[in-house]
Amino acid sequence: xxxxxxxVCIICICNMTLVxxxxxxxxPGGAETLVHTLRTLVEAYPQCGVAxxxxxxxxxxxxxxxxxAGLKESPFASLIPAAEVWYGSPSALILExxxxxxxxxxxxxxxxxxxxxxxxxxxxxxxxxxxxTATLTQELHPTTIIxxxxxxxxxxxxxxxxxxxxxxxxxxxxxxxRNRLESVPxxxxxxxxxxRADLSFxxxxxxxxxxxxx
Numbered sequence: 001x002x003x004x005x006x007x008v009c010i011i012c013i014c015n016m017t018l019v020x021x022x023x024x025x026x027x028p029g030g031a032e033t034l035v036h037t038l039r040t041l042v043e044a045y046p047q048c049g050v051a052x053x054x055x056x057x058x059x060x061x062x063x064x065x066x067x068x069a070g071l072k073e074s075p076f077a078s079l080i081p082a083a084e085v086w087y088g089s090p091s092a093l094i095l096e097x098x099x100x101x102x103x104x105x106x107x108x109x110x111x112x113x114x115x116x117x118x119x120x121x122x123x124x125x126x127x128x129x130x131x132x133t134a135t136l137t138q139e140l141h142p143t144t145i146i147x148x149x150x151x152x153x154x155x156x157x158x159x160x161x162x163x164x165x166x167x168x169x170x171x172x173x174x175x176x177x178r179n180r181l182e183s184v185p186x187x188x189x190x191x192x193x194x195x196r197a198d199l200s201f202x203x204x205x206x207x208x209x210x211x212x213x214x
Contacts, residue, residue: 018127021134024150025127034149041145041156046193049161050154051168054187055175058151059122060114062129066179067115070128087125091116113180123150130181133174141167161192162201 023030041048055061064087071080090110092101094117101108115122127150134153138146144167145156153171157164168188175181190199190208202209 018131021138021146022127022131022148022150024148024152025123031149034147034154037147038154038156041158042191042193045158047159047161047197048156048192048194049164049197050156050191051164052189052191053153053155053168053172054184055151055181056184058181059126060111062115062126062179062181063113064129066129066133067125070131071125073132074128076128083121083125086116086119086121093117126150129179130175133171133178136174137167137171140170146171161190161194161197161199165190165201 018025018027023034027033038050042050067087068080068083071077071083090112093109093111094101103109115126119125127148130148130151134146134148137155138144141155141163143157143160144164145158146167147154147156153168155164155167155171157167172183175183185203185205186207188206190202190206192199192208199209204211204213206212
């Protein structure tokens with residue numbers, strides 16, 4: 001019973017720490033919540049703009065220093081000693097379960113960055129590392145609504161599509177600087193329900209640009 005109470009307390013604190021920006025951890029039905037939130041905003045604000053982003057190999061590329069920084073700045077600072085056990089030293093890379101750790105020239109290949117493969121804390125640590133980046137973006141763009149599901153990020157502005165894209169651009173820059181994460185242009189998109197919206201500010205490689213090479 002004691003362990004259950006501790007677990008419930010952790011879930012509640014995690015929910016208060018990450019939600020509403022991050023819906024990928026400690027948010028039952030987070031994916032559905034994200035989908036319905038975006039749908040509701042698009043239907044309610046016909047002049048809105050929605051900018052979407054995905055990272056390249058995000059879970060493996062995010063820096064472990066950002067994970068520890070995120071934990072230190074959160075109510076979970078007491079978990080840092082436990083995190084040190086799994087994330088304080090390089091961990092083996094595993095390509096196929098039956099083959100075991102990756103070995104090159106007789107030496108085991110290890111990774112000093114990213115969430116550990118198969119780690120039960122994987123999504124939690126990734127989101128903690130990205131949380132401050134998200135809150136900084138929100139502070140710089142207070143009129144933009146930011147919704148995230150782990151490494152998928154959406155910025156919505158009810159009336160100004162250009163501001164939604166500006167918020168996403170800020171998020172990408174901060175993610176590159178703080179987490180060493182790179183976005184995938186081919187998996188990014190922009191959408192506005194307004195057929196007359198001026199989208200000339202978009203990068204031509206962003207899906208949604210009038211001249212995007214489809």
